[in-house]
Amino acid sequence: MNLLFAHIGRDHGVIDGRRSAAAVSASGLIIRRHHDDGIALLLQAGAAGPSSRPPRPLPCRPGPDGSVTLFDGALYNAAELAATLDHPAGTEAAALAATALARQGEAAPAAWVGDFAAIRWHPARRELIAAIDQMGGRPLFYCCRPDGILLASRIDTLLAHPAVPRGLDPEILGLTLVAAAHRRPNRTVHTAIDMLPPGHGLTWSDGRLRLWRYWQPDPTRRIRFRRDDEYVEAARHLLEQAVACRLPAGDEPLLCHLTAGLDSTAVATTAARLRDPAPLHTVTLRPQPMAVLPEAPGLIQDEWDGARLVPPLYPNMVPHHLVAPVPTEADEDPGGRFHRRDWPMSWLFSDGLYHPAPDLARDLGARVVLTGEGGNLSLSWDGRLAMADQLRHLRLRGLATNLAGRARQGKSPLREFLGWALLPALPPELRLAVKRLRGRPELWRERSALAPSLGERLAEGRLTRHAPRRSASRDADMRIELIEKNTFLKLAHSGHMWADPADRRHPLTDVRLVDFCLGLPAEQYLNRGRDRWLARRVLAGRLPQAVLDERRTGRENADWFQRMTIRRDWMMAEIERCEASPLAREVLDLPRIRRLIEAWPADATPASRPETMLPLLHAVGRGLRVGQFIYRAEGGNG
Template identity: 30%
Template sequence: MSAIAGLIHLNGSHLDRDTLYRMQTLLCPYGQDAQHSWHQGSAGLARTLLRITPEDSLDRQPLWHQGQQLAMVFDGRLDNREELIAQLDIAPSRAVQMADSEIAFHACARWDSEAPRHLLGDYTLACWQPRRQRLWLARDPLGMRPLFWYWRDDLFAFASMPKALFAVPGLTKTLCEESLHDYLCLMPMSGPQSLYRDIFRVEPGQVVELDKGRLDKRYHFRFDPDREIRLGSDDEYVEALKEQLERATHRRLRSRGPIASHLSSGLDSSTVTAVAAGILEQQDAPLLAYTAAPRKGFNGPVPRQRHADETVGAKALADRFDNIEHVILHRDETATPLDDLHEVIEQLDRAPLNACNMVWEKAIRENAAQRGVKVLLNGNLGNMSISHDGMPYLPWLLAHGKWLTLAKLYRQFKERNPNLHWRRMIRPCLMPLMPNAIWRARERSRRRIATLSEYSSINPTWSHRMNSEARARRMGFDLSHQPDWQGRKQRITSLYRIDTGEYNAITNLHGMEDRDPTADRELMAFCLAIPESQYLGDGRTKWLIRRTMQGILPSEILDTPTRGLQAPDWHENAEKLLPQMRLELEKLKAHESAGRYLDLEGMEQAISEWPAEGWDDPRVEARFRLWLLRGMSVGGFIRYAEEGNE
């Protein structure tokens, strides 16, 4: 993995080398093994390298071809090296001496800005053509690596992280109020605007091109909502998914050091762990599997349909593979979600929306770093691909008059859940088909839709001025809108709004790389094209992955009726956490703008009403874990941005 940056003076003046070097220096923590830059005339490129794959030892970026007048920096991993080598007519004897970046360079030289269509993997890249005065940037379709840009009349700059762009003279960390509002209201990102007013992101699957002072943006890849795969039998879908899963996982095992995985009691991480362990077992190679657990002896209450101890299912899986070393990390009893909050904000250049999870994620990364791990697998996008629940199939059947199939599904659900009443099936069948106004009125009357003030600590005055609910509906993020019965289109739309690039980048600070087999482009396209009937059947949601992993995953994972709750004991150690919150609140009060954006009075009241019990009540969890803690996180980010401008 690399972190990349570049600076182009559009007025023809010579490159400001000091600024380029400052940009490179700010990215050094994300690429600790090597740092290099290239400059010519009015342009310069920089790269900091973290060696993850064996081929990374051959990396010689930035790359420059005098004859073609092409310079390039590349951050990422190519999963179709052999295919590209053949397409580009590169001799095998030469290819073994080439890093992924050099193969990508040849692709860009051959196909220009069409090259990203041919690249498979997690990547960002930038190509500068000085003779044509043309720069173009690209990012992989799932947005696994981050890339940002800044443009003014006399200058264009880009970097893997916003912090490097703030090295540009005159550019400040001025917040974009609209983006901050949407972030605080939990609206997924839409469009190129970042949380900073003058900084924009290359969106997943996008090419951004600057040609003679004109900026153009287009997508090099989008998932096809009309594509559907029809196979001959249910078993054929299972075999096809197994093949796709093994291929996607195998692509992510290329490493110059040990490989580890996240392992919870959920279907996604356990599937990734099991498939990876099976492949590595054939290579006589080990796999570290990490499970985050509450403090030893924790027996506190958790909300209904959740379980606190994920080690039971995780251990049952680990015991099935001789090459898995299972590492259970219990929460440090003295740790709180606020301990490293400001450090994480500075690393991300944004506020983490789930500070509780950052605690155990950091613990896993630190332990893995001590063991020399280079690759850390996860299944973060599994619910969009392999473990889609299939619920949109119910209203689809109703809308298309498939009454017998619907009745059959109900009987199957009834067999597995004898207490299930037919009225329980009405809501998932009818709700997505109702006019939105009727649906919203019904759900609000039954308190099934949370109001904005219940999940966001936004200042009500600012929310009113921003017209939050109307803005959410206009942007397509209305949380009170009923679920879509068109499952494929719904998932594709959601995918375009997910951007985890910065979160993946901070893993590089620990000398390793996050990789998600469930976010493989070909696996994702396959899963999106499968009929909904394969995901909901035999009285079970997520039917396809359950069949696929039958006999591989233990019953403690496949058949558990509850879902794991991460960091269930986050609220403990209140004698340390509450003073931290009060201190943070006083700092926020000292910043005039923080009070403009956040409901500081409400946050103060919540701290004073900290409960001694009732943590199994979803309303208590929502108020303190979501509303209050997320408010603290966003407040810390506001302070970070403002103090950076002082």
């Protein structure tokens, strides 16, 4: 990965090259390319090499019009772009991006498929253009000032620059507690730092900043085929295309996540077919062997039980199953895995930060890791909210057929009707009224550690409620909400990417596949009560039947209760630290967190009940991480 940095001034004398270089170097990276014309300073940095002597930075090569372009990431449709731009096959992505931006300006990124961030400076026009990809694969953060603008791939880099003011935003911290920060898509938890939302770009010229959007999910798109099997053929083609363009060259080592679900197995089996006979290493995360895992209907507690059935079908698949290390207090120290300055962690012990995959990738020499992330946004959407649309539009025969199919799978028709048809079909105000009649509080009161006064202010702005209505389809609205939420979270938590030796790629969020899946009829996902119907047909013959028919949900973090229990004393100490911070007291309901820890369940069985588990994970786990983030940002110990 390349770290991109730009500091543009409205006039000469604004840029301090030494301070900017120091901010970039504070990220632990080496500056490799630079451009400084007195108005604009552009730096591109990368990981330090094996030599103890850092290479001398090379000047950025300007284009024919004098513009300078920085690029990070990959363009997966590079061959198509090269032909369109009259470049030879094999032209590097950075050169393609530079040419496209020079010729097409703001219109260029709409034709790109990939994980990318690009910055272009045109000295003659004194204009800066920047853009990132549609699905949050590469971030750009910025700080706009009266005398100029600073952009960087990392929040840490901007925070290390003396021109960027410090301060935290209570509203965004509060929305983080209820997983709703995506409702303010260009804001970060830092008051002076914003970020480019997915599918967006910005143009800055002489102190004027303008954001523009070149892609968004389209709920009105319609894709219709004559025959049912044409949907399967088209989806299978797009899946193979999305995986193929993300594979490393030749027989280079490759690692892929493998769980018991349809998403990672779709990616892993497709990669194995495309790479055969080259080996494909897979990794499955398992719970601690000594952890007591109670029976949990509808959940797979140890994903290896299903994942191990897949490799025997593919001779070139090399499976690995690993246990994540137990978090220790050293992980909380400066420089530790859980010490974050850019954004609060989502969970007390986040899978992404203690997953053993990066260490395994390093041992294997794998520079690329494939995941099944985002499959529920595209190929494996379960489709059950289609029943709400059937009820709203009085398509009662189709609703009855789906409910009967759910009953044949052992589901309660009444529960399915209430949970997936009636309640979702109601307007948000009526849904909230029904909850109150049943004596249940709003979700933010029920599950989170959001301070009541702040929560009420956010609720007045409708920021803590369910997905807003955008179309005539409740199913489409929820899919778009999840796309925006997941892509936002990828950007917000992108800081961990810089500690990962491998490039994590997510084929199921390929924008071509996402656009295609959004345009399909609802019956392709829920058919006679059978959910994830499209994915099950696409993967038929490629997965063991037991995996293909699995209806339970896998849980990678199944031993969460044991991990939290052994840190109870530490959690109580964290509350005391948070209580010393006025901002933490403003954002968090600290008395509630304390009560939940003091009433800790005796064992994993009562802790696994949803009414107990969700407050422990959200209110205690996420609440403590937000509090810890606040007091550290304020200069507290740790």
